[in-house]
Amino acid sequence: MAKVKLSEKKLDELKEVCKSFNNDKGELINVLHKAQSIFGYLPAELQEIIAKELHTSAAHVYGVVTFYSFFTMTPNGQHPISICLGTACYVRGAEKVLEEFKRTLNIQVGETTPDGKFSLSCLRCVGACGLAPVVLVGEKVYGRVSPDGVKDIVAEYNN
Amino acid sequence: MTSQIRIALRNCGIIDPEQIEDYIARDGYIALAKVLTELSPETTIDIIKKSGLRGRGGGGFSTGLKWEITRKVQAAQKYVVCNADEGDPGAFMDRSILEGDPHSVLEAMAINGYCTGGSKGLVYIRAEYPLAVERLKIAIKQAKEYGFLGENILGAGFNFDIEIRFGAGAFVCGEETALIHSMEGLRGEPTVKPPFPSEEGYLRKPTNVNNVETYANIPVILNKGWEWFSSIGTEKSKGTKVFALAGKINKVGLIEIPMGTTLREVIYEIGGGIQNGKEFKAAQTGGPSGGCLTKRHLDIPIDYDNLIAAGSMMGSGGLIVMDEDDCMVSIAKFYLKFTVEESCGKCSPCRIGNKRLLELLEKIVQGNGTMEDLDKLRNLSTVIKDTSLCGLGQSSPNPVLSTIENFYDEYSEHINKKKCRSGVCKALMQYLIIPDNCIGCTLCARNCPVNAITGERKQAHLIDQEKCIKCGACMEKCKFNAIIIN
Ligand SMILES: Cc1cc2nc3c(=O)[nH]c(=O)nc-3n(C[C@H](O)[C@H](O)[C@H](O)COP(=O)(O)O)c2cc1C
Ligand code: SF4
Ligand code: SF4
Ligand code: FES
Numbered sequence: 001m002a003k004v005k006l007s008e009k010k011l012d013e014l015k016e017v018c019k020s021f022n023n024d025k026g027e028l029i030n031v032l033h034k035a036q037s038i039f040g041y042l043p044a045e046l047q048e049i050i051a052k053e054l055h056t057s058a059a060h061v062y063g064v065v066t067f068y069s070f071f072t073m074t075p076n077g078q079h080p081i082s083i084c085l086g087t088a089c090y091v092r093g094a095e096k097v098l099e100e101f102k103r104t105l106n107i108q109v110g111e112t113t114p115d116g117k118f119s120l121s122c123l124r125c126v127g128a129c130g131l132a133p134v135v136l137v138g139e140k141v142y143g144r145v146s147p148d149g150v151k152d153i154v155a156e157y158n159n
Numbered sequence: 160m161t162s163q164i165r166i167a168l169r170n171c172g173i174i175d176p177e178q179i180e181d182y183i184a185r186d187g188y189i190a191l192a193k194v195l196t197e198l199s200p201e202t203t204i205d206i207i208k209k210s211g212l213r214g215r216g217g218g219g220f221s222t223g224l225k226w227e228i229t230r231k232v233q234a235a236q237k238y239v240v241c242n243a244d245e246g247d248p249g250a251f252m253d254r255s256i257l258e259g260d261p262h263s264v265l266e267a268m269a270i271n272g273y274c275t276g277g278s279k280g281l282v283y284i285r286a287e288y289p290l291a292v293e294r295l296k297i298a299i300k301q302a303k304e305y306g307f308l309g310e311n312i313l314g315a316g317f318n319f320d321i322e323i324r325f326g327a328g329a330f331v332c333g334e335e336t337a338l339i340h341s342m343e344g345l346r347g348e349p350t351v352k353p354p355f356p357s358e359e360g361y362l363r364k365p366t367n368v369n370n371v372e373t374y375a376n377i378p379v380i381l382n383k384g385w386e387w388f389s390s391i392g393t394e395k396s397k398g399t400k401v402f403a404l405a406g407k408i409n410k411v412g413l414i415e416i417p418m419g420t421t422l423r424e425v426i427y428e429i430g431g432g433i434q435n436g437k438e439f440k441a442a443q444t445g446g447p448s449g450g451c452l453t454k455r456h457l458d459i460p461i462d463y464d465n466l467i468a469a470g471s472m473m474g475s476g477g478l479i480v481m482d483e484d485d486c487m488v489s490i491a492k493f494y495l496k497f498t499v500e501e502s503c504g505k506c507s508p509c510r511i512g513n514k515r516l517l518e519l520l521e522k523i524v525q526g527n528g529t530m531e532d533l534d535k536l537r538n539l540s541t542v543i544k545d546t547s548l549c550g551l552g553q554s555s556p557n558p559v560l561s562t563i564e565n566f567y568d569e570y571s572e573h574i575n576k577k578k579c580r581s582g583v584c585k586a587l588m589q590y591l592i593i594p595d596n597c598i599g600c601t602l603c604a605r606n607c608p609v610n611a612i613t614g615e616r617k618q619a620h621l622i623d624q625e626k627c628i629k630c631g632a633c634m635e636k637c638k639f640n641a642i643i644i645n
Contacts, residue, residue, distance in 0.1 A: 032327070064344070069327075070287075070326075087443065087446065087479045088248075127245075129405035129411065
């Protein structure tokens with residue numbers, strides 16, 4: 001895999017974050033949360049730096065990153081689309097909505113469109129079951145989404 | 160008319176959660192003050208024990224007893240943890256409490272610290288709940304400013320501080336030992352109990368873990384007395400339970416009902432009945448660890464013990480209602496898929512066994528199942544339950560066992576008749592055109608993506624079952640209800 005070039009400025013920010021957590025490896029998950037919000041994702045190169053800062057092994061960091069579904073090692077699209085597949089949403093037809101997104105964007109779950117605009121992921125209950133089925137685009141919540149409504153949602157971001 | 164009683168949700172939607180003054184105006188922090196100045200830890204624990212409060216996180220363990228056990232362990236440092244991981248897909252009670260009334264949880268955690276000897280509190284919350292996190296942060300800051308948290312609280316010589324820790328999307332981290340490992344910055348894998356967290360928890364120190372809703376009940380019990388609290392509910396389940404009503408029901412949302420309310424009251428009175436006048440089929444409680452309740456169970460009083468006797472469990476409060484259009488084999492498969500994805504993989508019965516269960520279910524919904532597979536499902540389920548390390552594996556086969564028990568006919572139809580009566584299992588379904596209803600408008604044929612429909616204009620059309628990919632487009636388009644699912 002090609003080496004990822006990480007911005008120096010962001011790396012400095014990350015090192016500050018580690019310091020604010022006393023470079024304590026017990027704070028790894030907190031550090032990873034911050035790192036992911038700075039860089040958008042957690043590539044291997046970044047994990048090595050975090051390991052060094054927190055005085056632990058890269059293997060340990062990798063083990064934690066891969067354990068939790070919130071952490072990702074691939075960059076998200078500009079507009080990450082997440083479909084809730086919690087029970088309430090499932091019962092109200094979330095799977096059909098997901099299929100429609102896959103078809104419309106022509107990508108699978110976990111993938112990003114070639115133009116980097118959209119990525120697709122699944123979520124478990126976001127706590128808005130009353131609005132099931134629920135779709136998130138970035139932080140924006142769409143409720144009662146039907147397969148027919150998928151096109152409109154995508155169109156909103158496609159210009 | 161069944162009434163709801165708001166104890167855990169008493170302030171939600173009534174106060175401004177970002178104003179501590181609002182909380183104080185509704186008896187906030189009075190319980191903490193009373194406990195610190197008038198009651199000994201032992202007396203306080205005794206009140207909680209007598210109230211009959213049981214853990215709302217799923218297990219239903221006596222809260223007072225847990226506090227007493229943590230208190231009795233000797234250690235220089237102890238921790239007070241609030242479990243706000245709320246992983247059950249289809250449940251949002253804890254989120255609502257934290258967003259609507261964060262101080263009630265903070266107050267209760269401080270009371271717990273006073274009772275058990277803990278000086279540090281930690282709230283473990285899902286990263287998917289940004290608003291709840293924000294409100295918690297504001298609440299902690301305000302409580303410190305008012306001197307309800309920090310050093311020498313209310314001049315009583317008691318120190319207590321609260322920090323937030325974030326989950327990162329792993330269901331198993333709701334299990335208390337896994338949660339503790341996650342807070343330590345490790346993979347959230349459970350460990351064998353004993354030792355229980357109350358003996359050896361966070362950083363190997365005694366740790367009292369309670370659920371959000373459990374905590375939210377504490378200040379009220381201390382303010383209104385255990386006699387009042389224990390007068391609500393059934394013999395062995397006191398107080399109320401918050402449920403997140405969702406699925407095919409008219410009024411979705413949070414409800415708080417006294418223990419002992421029946422499922423019928425919940426669905427038909429509070430929930431306003433099933434959507435579109437359809438027929439009730441089942442209600443799942445306890446999420447992926449629970450089971451389904453059916454028409455047979457409509458009149459049993461909902462409490463911890465009755466739900467277990469009915470083959471389900473209280474769980475954390477998700478209550479998903481299903482109607483005649485839901486296929487129970489598919490529902491079991493849905494939960495199993497969840498478990499397989501969320502199994503931490505540490506122990507083999509759960510990691511491998513659940514995968515095998517899922518494969519058997521897939522075989523059945525594909526129309527390739529045999530009656531022998533049903534026996535295999537049952538046997539393997541029992542083995543997984545008996546031999547898994549943590550509560551996730553020990554309960555993961557419940558949806559399978561409970562749907563087989565209650566909907567045996569549906570399983571056997573899938574297997575013997577290759578039929579899914581709800582029309583959910585695609586492999587088993589056929590789109591058919593009823594010749595008498597078809598006027599030959601050709602709309603369906605023009606919309607079929609694979610050209611599976613043939614027929615002359617103004618003549619009845621026909622679907623080629625070999626070609627049909629079961630997309631349903633034709634049925635959606637037909638204006639004459641001429642297309643049905645068999
Ligand atoms: C797989 C699994 C997931 C759990 N998820 C949660 C959860 O999301 N929230 C919760 O409070 N308890 C959860 N629990 C129960 C906790 O382990 C623990 O019993 C509970 O937090 C104790 O608090 P309580 O006595 O106040 O209920 C879960 C248990 C298991 C086995
Ligand atoms: S039962 Fe499942 S989740 Fe629990 S420890 Fe075993 S593999 Fe992990
Ligand atoms: S269900 Fe789809 S593929 Fe089958 S006949 Fe109708 S439109 Fe064609
Ligand atoms: S199940 Fe989708 S928001 Fe709860």
